[in-house]
Amino acid sequence: MKLLQNLFDGMKPNFEKGGKWEKFHTLYEGHRTIAFAPDLITKSKGAQIKDATDLKRVMITVVIAMIPALLFGILNIGHQHFIATGAEGTFLDKAIFGALSVLPILIVSYAVGLLTEFTFCVIRNHPISEGYLVTGMLIALVMPPFIPLWQVALATIFAVVIGKEVFGGTGMNILNVAMTARAFLYFAYPAQISGDQVWTYLGDKTAVDGFSGATALAVAYNSSLDATPVVEALGTHNADLGADFSFMSMFMGWIPGSIAETSTLMALVGAAILIATGVASWKIILGGFGGAYAMGLVMNVLAVNQYMAMPAQYHLVMGGLAFGVVFMATDPVSAAHTELGKWIYGILIGVLTVIIRVTNPAYPEGIMLAVLFMNVVAPLIDHYVVKANKTRRLQRATI
């Protein structure tokens, strides 16, 4: 390690004041602190010791929590391809097929995002922050598996610049950066991110007879139109191919969808890691699932069509609800900051997701808009929680 340290030390004069690359000192420091935890010491006044956890470790915890979903997503993309084309594929075939489609998206998301971030850091003379470790992963994971890479790059730049940097960088953003990227594509290039054709890659092969590329949410929505019970429609969808949308297969995640959103199980594994490490708020996660379930029950009571009558637990395993609630809603910067606020925020995300899914024909998936909408509302929720605290403290004075 001495070698690496010497390498850094050797470059250092160039980045110091008066050095030829002085402007880029923030890049130098950013890279050095990734290789080596810095040799900074506490000031002479104030806390003389500091906790061993820093923001990098918090962020990498989130990345690690997403890895099960990523790996499952890679495998599932291969799995979906072989089902659609009717070919036989081994585990390895599926994994390689999936990796070849996911890794380019991941690489583009990180490379473009970091480049944008670095550019801003140099211009603004900010230290490089760790936030993009998580964002880069999230952007890739919520993309359809075969999205054109230039769209990924465009969405990433839009999200980092408009979603984050214009507000002042990490910690200052109002909207979840990854959701901003996805929403940008959703409204700018809907053909590549919605419909029945984008979730499964056929390549030069043709789909087998009877194959439908629709997602579970689309199937559920359409069942209302022809008045078949949703559970029956889901159960018979692609059933001949062994790829039905039973509750169990949706829970496991062997269904088409964005790269890592399909598996509720893997989202729950991630949730377990995030909650055990204390990095994400369990209140938001529990509130999100609880809110969606409760709204599902309300829909059952008010049911005027088949979709509304769908058993409420199906909402929890369909679409991206689980992934969104676990990884997107819990982003500490864009979520509510007060403890009571986190409950309200989480529950409303669940409720809104189900409302959007069931009642709005234009948006089959509700979690994206629900999270973005609640990101906007979160400061308002916090405002009232803080106000209640102030009032409580004022009332104390008169006792």
Add this chain to the structure above:
Amino acid sequence: MSKIVKLKKGFDLKLVGTAPLEFIQVAAATTFAIKPTDFPGIQRPKVLVNEGDTVKAGTPILLDKAMDQVIYASPVSGEVVEIKRGDKRKLLEIKILADTTVSYEKLGALDLEQDRATLVGKLAASGVWPNLIQRPFGIVANPADSPKAIFVSGFDTHPLAPEVPYLLQGEERYFQAGIDALSKLTAGKVHLNVDGSKAVPTIFSGVKNVQINQFSGPHPAGNVGIQIHHLDPINKGDIAWTIAPYGVVQLGKFVLEGIYDASKVIALTGSELTQKGYVKTYTGSNVSTFVGGSSQAENLRIISGNVLTGEKIENQGYLGFYHNQVTVIPEGKYEEFLGWLKPSTSKLSFHKAIGMFSFLNSGEFKVDTNTHGEERPFVVSGVFEKVLPMDILPTYLFKAIVTEDFDEMEELGLYEVIEEDVALCEFVDPSKNELQELVRHGIELLMYN
């Protein structure tokens, strides 16, 4: 009515280097210093002596022209050897070379039955007064004020903190006299708050003229600010005073003997100190004889006070006025390869993020001054709330100070906290912000605007 308060929020830092309950033999300190920087409220300090003057214990050597009734007195008798100034002639230290036997200014024992104004006047001119601290703001109490109550925390939950009953042993008579004097200074109550997880120590159980409250829970349960919040919270316009137990003893000695006896017992702690234990010295004592030779001083941090709220001092430095503890830990000036990623059970952390397994380690931790990361914007939410057992929203309070929003600062509770109350927030913050400095900045904004 005495209260029993059980607190849940907080965090006990278990560190290597507790002082065993015994007095150790070390050479006595020969120089002592009064540092105006120990008193955050001092606005215009004026030195009353010149280099070369001889002083007695209790001779006024400093006052604040903004509050000139209160004098800051020499803790020992001897010769003023240096008046040290820094940039822009800022007064840093007034050093006194002590006589071998201390002689005192004789001011005469205090009759507690005289009227309050006379009593306050005599106390303010005695040298013991700066022990009284005003809340809000954590500054030396103003003799012109009449506090609604006075609070004494009878235990210290800071890392490696001394055992308060051990500091006070043999001083029972003076402690009671000090409490009696305090009860004359307020129309309200004198609260003595003790550790609820143990039996009330004998030095406190017999004390009269006080309300004894029990507090239990992790640090900061021993912080007087937290205790005030749960007993009789400070709202805008309220004034309360606090005083440390050893200050009560010094007050009692003035009442009974009529002298400013600045002697105090301090604990020598920290993983790097070879000789740990308790020693008797005076306020403002030089620490060089306590911390041993200077051979390793380059790599050591000598702290006056504890690791959360203390102040770095030089090897030849002086104990802070309010401190009764010296802590010596290693400096942390090193780079660690992938230090942000490595799993470890030996690195102390409040968090359980990936690889931080310190919560599995029930032993004591050896810590150094490395910050373990760089300063970042606030990102993680809900952490400060877990270590501040008050009905206060710390994140919002800090942000109000950053944005210098006066109304918000007031409404969110800046009247109730001083640096030590947020020290734990500063420790656990993964974004490594200087929150104690921030709170003092906010207090100064409120005080001087």
